[in-house]
Amino acid sequence: MKIANMKIGQRLAIGFGIVIILLVAITALSNVQLGNLNSSINLITKDRYPKTVLANTIQIQVNKIAIDIRDIMLTSDADKIKYLVNDATAADKKMNEGLAQMQSIAKTEDDKRFVKDAMTARDAYLPVRDGLMKLALAGQIDEAKAYLPQQFMPLQIKYFIALDAMFDYQGGLMDAAGDKASSESGSARMIINTLAGITLLLSAAVAWLVSRSITRPLTEAVDVARRVADGDLTTKVEVKSTDETGQLMSALQTMNGNLYNIVSQVRQGTDTIATASSEIATGNMDLSARTEQQAGSLEETASAMEELTSTVRQNADNARQANQLAVSASSVAVDGGTVVGKVVETMSSINDSSKKIVDIIGVIDGIAFQTNILALNAAVEAARAGEQGRGFAVVASEVRSLAQRSAAAAKEIKILIDDSVAKVDTGSKLVEQAGTTMTEVVASVKRVTDIVGEISAASQEQSQGIEEVGRAITNIDETTQQNAALVEQSAAAAQSLQDQAAKLMQLVSVFKLDQKMTKTAATAGTSTAIAKKATVNITPKAPELKQAPKSASTPALTSSSKLAPTAAGRDDDWEQF
Template identity: 35%
Template sequence: MRVGDLRIGQRLALAFGAVIALLVVLTAVGVHRVAQIDAGLATINAVNSVKQRYAINFRGSVHDRAIALRDVVLHGDPQARAQAGADIDALAVAYADSAAPMDALFAGGANVDAREREILDGFKAVEARTLPLVAEVRALAEAGEAEAARVLLLEQARPAFVEWLARINAFIDLEEDKNQAEAAAAMATAHGFATLMLALTALALVAGAGVAFWMTRSVTRPLRQALDVAERVGNGDLDSRIDTVRRDETGQLLRAMRRMQDRLVAFSAAQEEIAARHDAGEISFRIDASAHPGVYGRMAQDVNDLVAAHIAVKMRTVALIERYAVGDFAEAMDRLPGEKARITRTMDTARDNLVAIGAEVARLAAAAGQGDFAVRGDAGRFEFGFRTMVEDMNGLMATADANLAGISRVLAALAQGDLAQRMEGSYPGVFGRIHADARRTVEQLGRIVGDVQEAAGAMRAASGTIASGNADLAVRTEAQAASLEETAASMQELTATVRQNAENARRADALARGAGEVAADGGRVVDEVVASMGAISESSKKIADIIGVIDGIAFQTNILALNAAVEAARAGEQGRGFAVVAAEVRSLAQRSGDAAREIKALISESVGQVESGAGLVDRAGTTMREIVAAVQRVTAIMADISAASGEQSAGIEQVDRTVTQLDEVTQRNAAAVEEASAAARRLEEQAVELAGAVAVFRLAGDADTGGRTAPALAAPMTAHAA
């Protein structure tokens, strides 16, 4: 069996077993050497140092008792001697307190050598000799034998104390030497232990490093391979080849990773499939969770649930956007949790902004529909495209307001007869066309009104002349009728009184000559009246043509207003106000057309009356020519009367009949002249009315004279009426 086939646990156990064995050896050696050091230190601390401390106590007690004994000898004061004696007793007790445990140590026999026993026995022997000397010196001193006590102290007691102290010091030095020896041995053991430990540690390190290298290599190489595979899998590379030959845990790991890779490949393929299906528009497609075991199935189901949730949110959003797109803002976005609440906030913001911009546009449209183009939208409430939209609406309102104000000003001036007003400035698009059409309309209307004013003045002057001529003709015709009546009476008298025939013939001849002159004058006047009536007829026809032009302009204005209404309808809500103005222009054009047709009807009636008057005047001219011829015949007859009296009765009867006919013709002429005069007066009145109708128009350059037009035209009628 190869080592590489061992499990990692077995290889780790083998490696760590070797390391542990080295550690056990190292520990055993260390424990042994530490035990040696500990034993030496224990001897120093627990045995030698204790003995040395007791010996030091002995030395102190002996030294202090020697001093106290000297004080007993030297002090003469009994109290001081007593105190020194008490000190000696106390020091003896202290000595005994240290001597008892010392004896116990030596009694056990452990850790006690012969040299120690020898020294201890030596200063005990000295103690046995010295204590009686102390008692004797104290007794002599207490007995008052100071000299004897002093001699005994100096000669016997003092040398005994010196020897006693020397033996105690020897014991102390012995223990000191033993401690130094034990310490040196411990240090040597420690140095040796350190060297051994270093060697064993180096060996353990080398062995451990080798085992670790081998173990690491045997583990890390397959683990590195597994790590590389994991990194590639983690980085999304699911196509790498995984070696599954090994039988250890890393091989099992690689086989498990291969199974995981296969699962991930399958799961990734399922995700790619759902992504492709959804990209193709099949948003109902879901991953088959049953085809993926364990957590992969749960992940697939979670993906399905996540996709379904997102699609539900998207479809809900799309449904609301569809409603918002057609202007239905009744429904709001669902209250979504967490970060999806941003969708809710965004949809709410979009809905609020759309509602707000719709309300703003509706407010502007309502104001425009009411003709109030001074209203402006609050662009500061909006941003980006909505702000631009409101600003554009404001620009549209401002443009429409300015343009319609100009149009309204021109139309108001036109309604007041002021044809001098113009739309100033530059106007784009349909406003430019309206501006140009309005300018052309006003200019054309101004020219027409000027022509009408001139024609009305000329027609009124001509009608005044006709009226004056007809009045004069009526006077002369009445005079002629009276003359004819007188002629008839004379003819009756001539019939009754033949005797006065010559005289009456002469008178009749004179009257006939006067009548011839009057008839000639009447014929000339009638010819002038005929010419005047022809001129009036031509002027009336020209006025009718002018009225036809006005009617055509009204028709063109009506067409222009209709086009403006169509453009306003194309503009929708924004052009509603302009549609109102176009309707007003169209109404004005219709009223102008109606007025033109009424004027045309009046002119046509006047033309008819003028033509009728012209016919009557023509008949009057014919009659007057007949009158002239008749008068000439009367003159001839009257001459014949003078020459032929025989034919008087027949001539008088013929003259009577002729005069009767002439009287009838004259009466008819008088009636015709009255009718022509009345027609001329009606024509003059209609001319005054026409002049008054067009006098309300003020043309360019007529600011100083427009107010005097109607009175000037009315003057001839007033003079004639007078």
């Protein structure tokens, strides 16, 4: 696959991939070298250096013991000798601990051999040294001085030689490890610097190749876009690759071709626009006249609706008053029905009371009858008594006379009461009939009230509906007036459209086309000029309120076969409106 046909993302991925691979290689090699260096450093810090320090510590303690023995030989003070012996004993303890630690960390055969030699020399050295210190503690300094060069010094020298050999061996190992670490560090630095240089060169080469493969086509695309921006549509755009820049060049090629076609069609259509704008202006004049006529009709309709609204409103007011009167009559009828009901109840109570009076009169009549019988019996008994009962007979006669008169009066009262009860019954029946009639009257008045209320509500709704119709007609009238103003604006816009068509022709002439299109543009310019000369004055005048001629609203569009049917259709719509 050619580089030019690769996607920009693929190129960048390959370039960055190479750089990343090199960086990974540098990182891996650096880690390996650093690992080696770390191993060397660990060997020095954890093995070589501790052993060297231990060997040095052992030497220091042995030297300290030798110094203490020397000082013992030079003094005769028992306390000082005792102090020096104790100090030498402490140093001996540290020396033995150091040798034991050295023996425990010795790993190689050489380490073990040097430690063994030192411990062998120490084992021969210690008994002689201890004997010397015993002589000093016993105060036998002269014997100790004689013992020192003969037996102690040779063994001490051998011990020193063994310790020096062990120290020199450990120091040599540490120096060798340091040299190795330094060598590894230098080689790692050289390898890393070499790979870094190679990476830098390869990265620069990849960056140059990738940027060159991107910027060169982009430069060509910018040149093409600049020529198109200058109006030169004759540029031949060549597509040399299939990547994003190639797609950009292909898009510029398509854009250039589309602009070429658009400008060609615009040049061909400007004369049609000019002619159509002239015919639109003529149609707008006719539409303006019809709109004014329609506005006049709407004004008359609005006036009639106002009169109808006033009449309906008056009817609604009358219905409302009738409803109020019916409600008042219904209330009065209800009150009358209530009064009649109370009268019926009162008559019923009177009838009951009259019946009770009749019963009472019957009782009185019975009492008078019994009194009369008793008086008669008393008179008979008085007659039997003779002269002694004459006075009693007179009284009995008077009582009988009173009883007879009471009975007669009771009969007359009973007759009158019976007549009253009969009349009360008749009155109660009449009052009940009056109550029934009043109930029917109340129900009828309620029905009349409901009907009048419905009539009032219907009249109110009718009044509101007619008011809404009136407002709608008023809105339609306002809309019609606005439409008339819009028609005038449309006429002015048609004139502006004609002017813009001429300006558009001038703007389109900036683009460079081939010779054929230049001739077409010249023809279009001529047509535009003719259309401008044939344009009528489209400033609308105040039209008269009469039917506009139908032929004026259907102008023949000579330059556009699609506009004529549209104008005719709009004319039919206005006729229906």
